[in-house]
Amino acid sequence: MAYPGNPAPRLTDGAGSTLPLLAYLAIATVLMVADLRGGFAAQARVHLSALAEPVWWLAAAPGRLIDGAGEMFTSRASLQDDNDRLRRELQVNASRLHRLLAVAEENQRLRELLGGTRGFRLNAQLAGIIDVDLDPSRQRIVLDAGSNDDVRVGQAMIDAGGVLGQVIEVTPRHSTALLLTDPEHAVPVQVARTGLRAIAYGTGRTDMLRLPSIPQSGDIRVGDRLVTSGIGGRFPAGFPVGVVESVKPDETQLFVVAEARPSARLDRGVEVLLVSNIADGVNAGPPLPPPPVPEQENEQAAGDAAATDAGAAAAGETE
Incomplete structure (x- = not known):
């Protein structure tokens, strides 16, 4: 639909x-x-x-x-x-x-x-520097070794370069040393080339030593090496002291004055050596103990001792 x-x-x-x-x-x-x-x-x-x-x-x-x-x-x-x-x-x-x-x-x-001590018959003792005084009028150092370490007054002090000075005061644990360049210090020296003997005085400067009153006839030149002469017995002979840098007449024109540069490293280093002749008997150290006896030898010695005691007792009973 x-x-x-x-x-x-x-x-x-x-x-x-x-x-x-x-x-x-x-x-x-x-x-x-x-x-x-x-x-x-x-x-x-x-x-x-x-x-x-x-x-x-x-x-x-x-x-x-x-x-x-x-x-x-x-x-x-x-x-x-x-x-x-x-x-x-x-x-x-x-x-x-x-x-x-x-x-x-x-x-x-x-x-x-x-x-520095090779070739010398010396006792050497190492000491450390704990204080330094480089004032022009007072040049000294303090060491960490004293009388407890067998350090004594007058002992010579050297470093790898040469003579540094000498010990002037000792306490049980520390010691004071007078440096080579102190105005109050003097050391007998000898010219290595000619054998001429002289006295080197400190000047208060770490780079100069003074050698006055050298005769005009003395054979000393610039570049000569100075070593300890050993006179006085304070410093062992043969240690380097300095090198001559200048030679000139004094004020009187009768003698010669020489100036030398120290061989020691006065402004460097932290250790020094305190040296003395073996004949002094200083720092020789305590005697060595006897060598240990092996255990077997100890047992054998004890057995021998026991046998000896037994024999002696038997002999006493027989008597």
């Missing part, structure tokens, strides 16, 4: 909507038969996959970027940790190297000090 304004459906409308469906079904059937016969679908999928690879690569790019960034940060943190560890190891090794260098320098200083 038809109502006004609502026309009845026509057959051509239903057929028009069904024909495309039938066409799709027919095409799909043909494609399936062709794929079954010739495998065209597999080849098409291969070509389509090659064309789709850029799309897949672009789709996976954000994930790769995230993974790469994570690896980069992880590697950077690991490198930072390794860098910090290596820096700490470098600091530790540097401090150890500095200590080894300090020990090597100290060893070299001690070798030089001990080398």
Whole structure:
């Protein structure tokens, strides 16, 4: 029944909507038969996959970027940790190297000090410097060895270069030494080249000694080495004292005055050697203990002693 304004459906409308469906079904059937016969679908999928690879690569790019960034940060943190560890190891090794260098320098200083007594029959005792007074009118040093260490007044003091001075005051734990360049100090010297004897006086300067009243006939020249003569017994003979730097007449024109530079390192060094002749018996040290007797010899000696006692007792009973 038809109502006004609502026309009845026509057959051509239903057929028009069904024909495309039938066409799709027919095409799909043909494609399936062709794929079954010739495998065209597999080849098409291969070509389509090659064309789709850029799309897949672009789709996976954000994930790769995230993974790469994570690896980069992880590697950077690991490198930072390794860098910090290596820096700490470098600091530790540097401090150890500095200590080894300090020990090597100290060893070299001690070798030089001990080398200064080579060839002499002397007792030598090492002492450290704990205080220095280089005032022009008072040049003295304080040592960390005293009477408890067998230091005595008048003992000569040397370093790797030569004579430094002598001990003038001793306490149980410390001692005071007068330096070679003190204005109140004098040491008998001898010119190594000619054997000329003289007296070297301190001038208050660490770089100068004065040798006055040398006869005009005395053979002394610039560059001559001065050594201790041993006269007076205070300083052992043969130790370097200085090198002559100038020779000139005195005010009276009757004698010659020489000036020498000290051989000792008065403004450097932290250790000195206190030396004395072996004949003095100073610093000879306590006698060595007897060598230990092996345990077997002890047992054998005890057995022999026991046998001797037993024999003596038997002899007493017999009597």
